[in-house]
Amino acid sequence: MVTIQSEAIKVLKEGHVTTPKGFTAGGLHCGIRKKRRDFGWIHSVTPAVAAGVYTMNVFQAAPLKVTRRAINETSHLQAIIVNSGIANACTGKQGDLDAEEMQKNAAAKLNIPANHVAIASTGLIGSPLPMEKINKAIHGITIDKEANPQHFEDAILTTDTVTKHVAVQLEVDGKTITIGGAAKGSGMIHPNMATMLGFITTDAAIEAESLQLALKQTTDTTFNMITVDGDCSTNDMVLVMANGQQENHPLNQSHPQWSLFVDALKMVSEELAKMIARDGEGASKLIEVKVTGAPTQDAASHVAKAVISSNLVKTAVYGADPNWGRIICAVGYSEQPVNPDKVCIEIGEIPVVKEGIPVAFDELDGKQYLQQDNITLHVNLQDGPYKATAWGCDLTYDYVKINASYRT
Structure with a gap:
């Protein structure tokens, strides 16, 4: 399905969010949903420069507010925690406290600062999170190499019929840089970020302001150019983590290969966006x-x-x-x-x-x-x-x- 063509960018046949060096991911069933996995995580071996874009809906869910605050405070993340089935949106002060508890407990489990943990939730609006089940799931997080990115991709789905993932590679400063991504989204999808979650990882070194700029630019022409039904949700965001494990010279707008990196980020974003559009609820085309x-x-x-x-x-x-x-x-x-x-x-x-x-x-x-x-x-x-x-x-x-x- 790839439409952006570049001899300098290689699309990997089997690519995931853990294809970039230094990332692991996994998922499990905690009981929010009847059978399918409903709790997932991404972890970086070191703190990663982070950027995010968020839904334009004025009713912004508690997890989104917690995540935005974390990125604004440090411009870094080391883990992302996601649950599906319940959105923790329109849940008042208790919803805020529950999202903060998820962040705090995940940080304790992973032995990292709380503001290095992003939280995302998707599912039914207006219902409280079953925190006993969530906390048990947090205790079950594993970050060794045996963790399975496909379990993460499955855990974040709601009405989706398929998982969505892609990865590409390019050369920067003689280093092989990888960008991987996973997403969910099937309904309530409309331009300006809606009922979708996107997670992108890269082992490139990049300056924080430049990463935020690159994400905003690519989102405008990819995720913000899809629609399924015209509805705009309360929870949704795209997050990027860049952990610098390939030790290239930090990318910014002055770097000679900046435009190549942005093209590769756009390729990942566009493919995930098209997968979401193709998997619209009930869609056949x-x-x-x-x-x-x-x-x-x-x-x-x-x-x-x-x-x-x-x-x-x-x-x-x-x-x-x-x-x-x-x-x-x-x-x-x-x-x-x-x-x-x-x-x-x-x-x-x-x-x-x-x-x-x-x-x-x-x-x-x-x-x-x-x-x-x-x-x-x-x-x-x-x-x-x-x-x-x-x-x-x-x-x-x-x-x-x-x-x-x-x-x-």
Whole structure:
């Protein structure tokens, strides 16, 4: 599925968050969920420079607040603790205390400072954490080489149907640098970080401010360009840990290989983002919207988001209906400076609109194309040099079934 191409960046066939040197991860079942693993952790052999981006929802969950505070205090993390099944969101003062207790107890177990531990939770909103079960799970954390990153990937899932992981390698200062990542997300996903958790590790040495900048830049064009259902959650974040185990010269914007590192980070982020979009609740197809010819970068991004977020577009793709009117309608309500007399649209490689006017095409060809698993919609505004890509999925009957019975 990798679309970013670079001879200098190698995609590893089996890559995980523990592929970078000095990281271990694992997961176990603590009893929040009936059977599946529901508690996981990532650990670095040494404190790692850390950066984070967070949901824009004003109802921010207790674990997110604890994690943001930890990174702001030291710019370092050595461990990430995650539970699934209960989000610890909208749980008041007790929720804050529970998140702080998780952080404190994990730090004691790992013999590290409390503000070197990040906390993440995902699942049902409004329910308190079963702290007896959580604390028992913390006691079961192991950080030896026998820990299993696949157990971590499984432990963080909610309604996801598959685990999501990727790793790449590149050369920096003659050192082999690895970036690995894992994520969860299937529903309540919309641009500006929502119902997804992303965890990225690297053994590169990098300055803290530069890592935060790189994460923010890559998030804007990857995780913030996906949608499943337009809902924005309370808990979600992407965290990066860089432990410097390869001992390269610390990366920053002045480093000659800075742009290569950012490209590699973007590759990991984009692949995880696309995996999330493809695994949307009930989804059967991945949809990619490519906007070109925009007068500004914001215009390109907003038009792409408008099209990928349209429920009418998503249902048309599900039904294999080449109804280009739904696409052009979304372009029109994107609130961007669009000239209707210039817009061109293609479904796959099939032109359907040229300069605002319908193009005759074989409906059967359009239908056959939309029956594929991966769909690309092209929108050319013909009004500037800027472009953007957004990812999402079709909207199916199963999405309604999954969300109608989420609590029961």
